[in-house]
Structure formats: C-alpha cells, structure tokens
Amino acid sequence: MLRIAVPNKGSLSEPAAAMLHEAGYRQRKDSKELVLVDPENNVEFFYLRPRDIAIYVGSGRLDVGFTGRDLLLDSEANAEEVLSLGFAGSTFRFAGPPGVASSVKELEGRRIATSYTGLVRQHLAEHGVTAEVTKLDGAVETAVQLGVADVIADVVETGTSLRNAGMEVFGDPILVSDAVVIRPVGAEEDPAVDQFLRRLQGVLVARRYVMMDYDIRAERVHEAVALTPGLESPTVSPLHSEGWVAVRAMVLRKEAQRIMDDLWSIGARAILVTNIHACRL
Numbered sequence: 355m356l357r358i359a360v361p362n363k364g365s366l367s368e369p370a371a372a373m374l375h376e377a378g379y380r381q382r383k384d385s386k387e388l389v390l391v392d393p394e395n396n397v398e399f400f401y402l403r404p405r406d407i408a409i410y411v412g413s414g415r416l417d418v419g420f421t422g423r424d425l426l427l428d429s430e431a432n433a434e435e436v437l438s439l440g441f442a443g444s445t446f447r448f449a450g451p452p453g454v455a456s457s458v459k460e461l462e463g464r465r466i467a468t469s470y471t472g473l474v475r476q477h478l479a480e481h482g483v484t485a486e487v488t489k490l491d492g493a494v495e496t497a498v499q500l501g502v503a504d505v506i507a508d509v510v511e512t513g514t515s516l517r518n519a520g521m522e523v524f525g526d527p528i529l530v531s532d533a534v535v536i537r538p539v540g541a542e543e544d545p546a547v548d549q550f551l552r553r554l555q556g557v558l559v560a561r562r563y564v565m566m567d568y569d570i571r572a573e574r575v576h577e578a579v580a581l582t583p584g585l586e587s588p589t590v591s592p593l594h595s596e597g598w599v600a601v602r603a604m605v606l607r608k609e610a611q612r613i614m615d616d617l618w619s620i621g622a623r624a625i626l627v628t629n630i631h632a633c634r635l
C-alpha cells in the first residue's frame with residue numbers, strides 16, 4: 355500500500371487535500387484524523403505537521419509527501435522534489451526596518467531571527483557571511499520590535515505582515531517556493547508512485563486547460579488552427595452543412611477569452627468552452 359504524507363494544518367493543508375480529492379482519493383472528514391486508509395486506491399494517508407513531512411519521507415518510512423519547497427530545503431532531509439504543484443506560492447526573504455541593510459553582504463555580524471534556520475544558514479554560507487541566527491517558531495516580525503534581532507528572514511506572500519510590522523524586504527529573494535511532492539532521494543522506480551503522480555499531473559492539466567469547440571468555414575481552418583494548435587493537434591471534423599468544419603482543441607484557461615475573440619473575428623461561430631474534469635495525457 356502506498357504511504358503518503360499530507361500536511362495536517364497551515365497554508366498547505368486544504369489545497370493539498372482538495373487536489374487529492376480531485377485526483378479521486380478519499381480524504382478525511384474530521385481534521386482530528388491522523389491516518390486514513392483508502393482501500394479502493396490502495397493508499398494510506400498520514401496527516402503530519404508540514405515541517406515534519408520531509409523528515410518522514412527522507413527516512414524512507416513514507417513513499418511520497420506534500421510539502422513546501424522552502425520546508426523541504428530547510429529540513430536538509432534526504433528527500434527530493436518530484437513535482438511542483440502551483441499552490442501555496444511564496445518567496446523567502448530578508449526584511450527589516452527601512453534602511454537597515456540592502457543586501458545579504460551587509461548582514462556580517464548582525465542578528466537574524468527566522469523559523470527557517472537551515473535555509474538562512476545555507477544562504478549566508480553561500481555568500482560567505484557570518485551572522486547570528488536565532489530560531490523562532492513564528493510571528494518573527496515582532497522579533498525586531500522587541501530587540502531580539504536586527505533583521506528577519508521569513509515567508510512573504512502578500513507582504514501584509516511585513517507592512518503591518520513597519521518592515522521592508524531587502525536583497526534578492528532567498529528562495530521562490532510553492533507546494534511540491536517529494537520522494538526519498540534515490541528511491542526505486544515504483545509503478546504505484548508513477549500512477550499517483552500521473553493522477554496529480556492530470557489534475558494540474560485539468561486546472562490549467564479548458565476544452566474549446568467551434569465551427570468555422572473550411573477555407574479558414576488553417577488560420578483557426580494556428581490560434582488553437584492544441585497540445586498535439588486539434589480534432590477537425592466535417593459538419594453536415596457543406597463548407598463548414600468543427601474544431602476541438604485544448605487551450606490555456608487564462609487565454610480562452612482572447613482566443614474566442616480572435617476566432618470570432620475570423621468567422622468562427624458556436625464557440626464553446628467546457629471544463630476538463632480529469633485527464634491523462
């Protein structure tokens with residue numbers, strides 16, 4: 355049975371469970387459940403603290419897990435990213451009161467508070483900077499106000515927390531992160547894992563693409579197909595009315611409205627867009 359680690363709380367938890375649900379897996383109904391067996395799919399889900407997931411997967415006791423790229427790299431666990439999931443996006447950055455520093459080079463000898471000491475130490479080492487790193491569990495923005503640190507390094511999503519604390523980011527982003535699926539480093543090929551990843555990839559495609567159908571006069575089909583090339587090649591079928599064809603192709607959801615306008619302007623009609631619920635490409 356495939357053993358899968360799922361975040362039990364925090365920013366990753368709900369979207370990870372939603373993605374698993376879309377991929378056809380059972381998910382827990384009660385947030386107090388710690389283990390859930392899905393016998394139909396032959397998988398077992400372990401609901402764990404997001405920060406601990408890389409450690410469990412790195413130890414080889416669990417086959418796959420959902421976590422954040424930042425949490426994975428911070429943990430220094432023996433696990434690696436195998437799929438990026440496009441949710442829980444954030445950057446990991448230095449911040450401090452305005453003017454405190456403008457780059458990592460200026461942090462020599464300074465005090466840095468963070469919940470991600472692994473990431474910060476690796477970054478300082480890469481830049482040959484020696485600084486005092488203090489580990490805090492959360493709410494690190496307050497550390498500067500209370501005099502525990504000169505600057506912080508933290509997850510920035512909208513920037514609201516920093517603004518509210520009167521701080522600004524400085525220097526280059528330390529890391530760009532999003533939710534990822536991880537496996538133990540060097541794990542053997544496993545058909546069950548491959549099938550699991552294909553299901554998740556199917557969800558990612560179904561979220562990014564829509565199906566577009568339209569009718570167009572046969573002499574303009576080349577222009578139309580240039581606008582909707584599909585992933586491999588669009589389906590073109592004859593219509594009962596002579597001189598017309600029907601075209602069906604996948605298009606990026608975010609481009610669908612512009613493509614419909616362009617198709618309309620070259621004479622396409624009955625342009626329909628539908629959601630894709632699931633796919634294997």
Ligand SMILES: Nc1ncnc2c1ncn2[C@@H]1O[C@H](COP(=O)(O)OP(=O)(O)OP(=O)(O)O)[C@@H](O)[C@H]1O
Nearest residue numbers: 363364365366404422424425442443444509511531
């Ligand atoms: N606004 C955000 N705040 C915190 N983490 C975020 C945010 N947006 C995305 N993430 C990502 O979520 C992961 C952090 O998960 P975690 O469960 O620690 O979140 P949390 O909301 O900080 O929970 P906790 O209550 O444990 O502090 C990281 O990968 C981080 O990059």
Ligand SMILES: O=P(O)(O)OC[C@H]1O[C@H](OP(=O)(O)OP(=O)(O)O)[C@H](O)[C@@H]1O
Nearest residue numbers: 492493494509510511512513514515516
């Ligand atoms: O840029 P923003 O959109 O404001 O989001 C980033 C903030 O959210 C997280 O804090 P969280 O609420 O998880 O509290 P914590 O610091 O106690 O973990 C993170 O640590 C930042 O403080």
Ligand SMILES: [Mg+2]
Nearest residue numbers: 364491492493
């Ligand atoms: Mg947090």
